[in-house]
Amino acid sequence: MEAEHLVKTWFEKWDEGDFLHLPIADNFKHTSPFxxxxxxxAYLNLVQENMDKFLGYTFEIHDGxxxxxxxxxRYTAKQGEGFALDVSEWYYIRNNLIEExxxxxxxxxxxQARQLSNPE
Incomplete structure (x- = not known):
């Protein structure tokens, strides 16, 4: 399966709330700011325990x-009326599954120490 189709399947499964059938390998690894x-x-268990934070998103794909x-x-994930998150993700594929x-x-x-000053 080509990468574009596999990534589209990933987003379709999230759109449907069908996280148990994500196209991921048994040795899947997910790295984020968390x-x-x-x-x-471990990944599916984390989603199961925190469904309110993982499900119910819509995705606006900007680039691929x-x-x-x-x-x-690169996409924007939106949940409800007040939450939007801009994300860039790298996907690594092996044996027709997302491995990482x-x-x-x-x-x-x-x-405060990291904020940019605004010269006027």
Whole structure:
């Protein structure tokens, strides 16, 4: 299965709330600003225990770069009326399954020491 089709299947499963049938390998690894989750079982358990934070999103795909065994997708995930998250994710594929995802997004306020000054 080509990378673009596999990534589209990933988003379709999330749209349907069918996280138990995500196209991920048994040794799946997901890295995000929250840390790394190792293994399909651990990932699905985390989703199961936190469904309110994982389900009910709509996805607006902005860009996608697809190669034979990897992809990068930039999208906005929206949940309800008041929550939107801009995400860039790298997908790594082996044996027609997603083996790894590395996700980049902002998860909180910028610390005072890291804020840019605004010259006037």
């Amino acid at each position: 840390g790394t989750i190792d293994g399909k079982h 770069i697809y190669k034979a065994r990897q992809a990068c997708v 995802i590395v996700a980049y997004y902002h998860i909180g306020e910028i610390r």
